[in-house]
Amino acid sequence: MLSTKDNELMCRVGPGTLMGNFLRRFWIPVFPSEDLPGPDSDPKEVRLLGQDLVAFRDSSGRVGLIEALCPHRRAPLFYGRNEEHGLRCIYHGWKWDVEGRCVDMPTEPAEFNFQDKVRAESYPTQEAAGIVWAYLGPPDKRPALPDFEWMRVPASHRYYITYKQRCNFVQAMEGDIDPVHGGFLHSNLAGSREDSIFERILKSGGIKDDGLVRGKGAIWESKSNYNYVLGDHAPRYTVKDTDYGIMAAAAHKAEEGSLYWRVYQWLMPYHTMFSSVHGHLWIPIDDENTMVWCTSWSVDDPIPEEVRWGALHGEWPHVGTKDPATGLLRATRENHFFQDKQWQRDESYTGIRGTREQDTAVVEGMGALLDRSREHLGTSDTIIIAMRRRLLNLAKALGKGKEPVAATKSKVYRVRAWAGRMEGDAIEGFLDTPDAKERAVTVVG
Ligand code: FES
Ligand SMILES: [Fe+2]
Missing domain, CATH: 3.90.380.10 (Naphthalene 1,2-dioxygenase Alpha Subunit; Chain A, domain 1)
Known part of the structure; x- marks a missing residue:
């Protein structure tokens, strides 16, 4: 038996929860590497610890894991065009790289530099044992992968x-x-x-x-x-x-x-x-x-x-x-x-x-x-x-x-x-x- 309070603490995993914070101290296996078979292959929807994300492999083969909705007006990036080192939103063409930087903002005048002020939430990934792993915790607490x-x-x-x-x-x-x-x-x-x-x-x-x-x-x-x-x-x-x-x-x-x-x-x-x-x-x-x-x-x-x-x-x-x-x-x-x-x-x-x-x-x-x-x-x-x-x-x-x-x-x-x-x-x-x-x-x- 467990008190209802402890039960809730043990089971709830969303951002900011006690258990959610604990789980976010560890690398998490997300999907087999083969799900993103090659550079610029199709993006993949991911839901992890209550967060909606999108994963994509860029032109150099790196795997990005960023928030699912575009920081502009929140269109789903899953439908995006995966091209030339970034995922481009199909709504207005804003383009995001694996680290969440906006690398193109075709609807805004270049002199406003708005592109540098917006960032998509992104999470580090690494590939090991044929699996894409993600880390959703504080950057300064990022650990090594477990040695199974x-x-x-x-x-x-x-x-x-x-x-x-x-x-x-x-x-x-x-x-x-x-x-x-x-x-x-x-x-x-x-x-x-x-x-x-x-x-x-x-x-x-x-x-x-x-x-x-x-x-x-x-x-x-x-x-x-x-x-x-x-x-x-x-x-x-x-x-x-x-x-x-x-x-x-x-x-x-x-x-x-x-x-x-x-x-x-x-x-x-x-x-x-x-x-x-x-x-x-x-x-x-x-x-x-x-x-x-x-x-x-x-x-x-x-x-x-x-x-x-x-x-x-x-x-x-x-x-x-x-x-x-x-x-x-x-x-x-x-x-x-x-x-x-x-x-x-x-x-x-x-x-x-x-x-x-x-x-x-x-x-x-x-x-x-x-x-x-x-x-x-x-x-x-x-x-x-x-x-x-x-x-x-x-x-x-x-x-x-x-x-x-x-x-x-x-x-x-x-x-x-x-x-x-x-x-x-x-x-x-x-x-x-x-x-x-x-x-x-x-x-x-
Ligand atoms: S909502 Fe993505 S570019 Fe506008
Ligand atoms: Fe069993």
């Missing part, structure tokens, strides 16, 4: 899938650090995971049965290890505050004298990792909409083409009902996520097809911005409680002038999630054992 393992591997070793969820980013993100929901929401009545993700992964090879996946195109833990998760719906937890956010672990029962550990990472301000080669980014479009980035990577070998293809177009694609035109799922609240009640009776736990659709059905179904004052949290919500507390405390601390350390130390992001069966049954202090520490460090970094 998935950003360091070659392009052939990773892929991204994005889609939109129609709810607040914290609400969407909480589902990723909820260690027990998979045994229900993503299961079938036979007690196993219902999609064929394991078969897809096994085909790609390289799974080690301790779940310590160190590459070879592997995406997820082994099927036999996942049975520990399905076999123990009430694991025990330990959580640790870190420079970058929190590290948390759920210990599921395993063979006598051992535990099956799943170690999760929440990294400021919107990254979650629950596997050593798969993670998510939860980017607020505004208070009630989130862009979800699913990142998959391999450490050693390129990801086989059939795995990449399968994730996008196969029988069980990563996001099965995505509408490419809108980025939204076709499965929505309005059509009850295509829930098949007969299938739910006979076989599927939910009757909803697709992991992302199942997740979306529950997080969007709560409403776009959930009032958490009516929740009743249990021990299984331990990691979520810790993440909320840390997120709120960090944002409140910034409100009192304390800058977030992680924003300036990109190397703290060189961590990974992992899973594996370990000897011993001690819970407290587990994350500080040498074995656990070693596994949480990136290999490529």
Whole structure:
């Protein structure tokens, strides 16, 4: 449970809000670089943290991100002509460069120098790992990019899938650090995971049965290890505050004298990792909409083409009902996520097809911005409680002038999630054992 006041502080992201200011201390992934394929290619509409913007690649290949409406009489610059180092408004021809300078003002006499007095709001961008990143915070606080393992591997070793969820980013993100929901929401009545993700992964090879996946195109833990998760719906937890956010672990029962550990990472301000080669980014479009980035990577070998293809177009694609035109799922609240009640009776736990659709059905179904004052949290919500507390405390601390350390130390992001069966049954202090520490460090970094 969270007071309505704290809930509002945690979820509202527009300019000037507590959380909005916090998020604006970090670089934000905005869209894949290929969306602006070349110099003077078509501009792109962007909505980020409640701000409407337009992105364009100028004649020299630089990416500009400026306010969506022309500073003259507020016509939308998205319709503009992208030509010769600037975006020209179609209403009266005023032209803006990537830094928001007015470089041509054909309707005004040159001697008035009015051109020098007007500026479009603009934000710095940079491209890394095939993504355009933007920084919307104070110029003097601009940090380095986070140093994630998935950003360091070659392009052939990773892929991204994005889609939109129609709810607040914290609400969407909480589902990723909820260690027990998979045994229900993503299961079938036979007690196993219902999609064929394991078969897809096994085909790609390289799974080690301790779940310590160190590459070879592997995406997820082994099927036999996942049975520990399905076999123990009430694991025990330990959580640790870190420079970058929190590290948390759920210990599921395993063979006598051992535990099956799943170690999760929440990294400021919107990254979650629950596997050593798969993670998510939860980017607020505004208070009630989130862009979800699913990142998959391999450490050693390129990801086989059939795995990449399968994730996008196969029988069980990563996001099965995505509408490419809108980025939204076709499965929505309005059509009850295509829930098949007969299938739910006979076989599927939910009757909803697709992991992302199942997740979306529950997080969007709560409403776009959930009032958490009516929740009743249990021990299984331990990691979520810790993440909320840390997120709120960090944002409140910034409100009192304390800058977030992680924003300036990109190397703290060189961590990974992992899973594996370990000897011993001690819970407290587990994350500080040498074995656990070693596994949480990136290999490529
Ligand atoms: S509104 Fe853009 S040039 Fe007039
Ligand atoms: Fe899920």
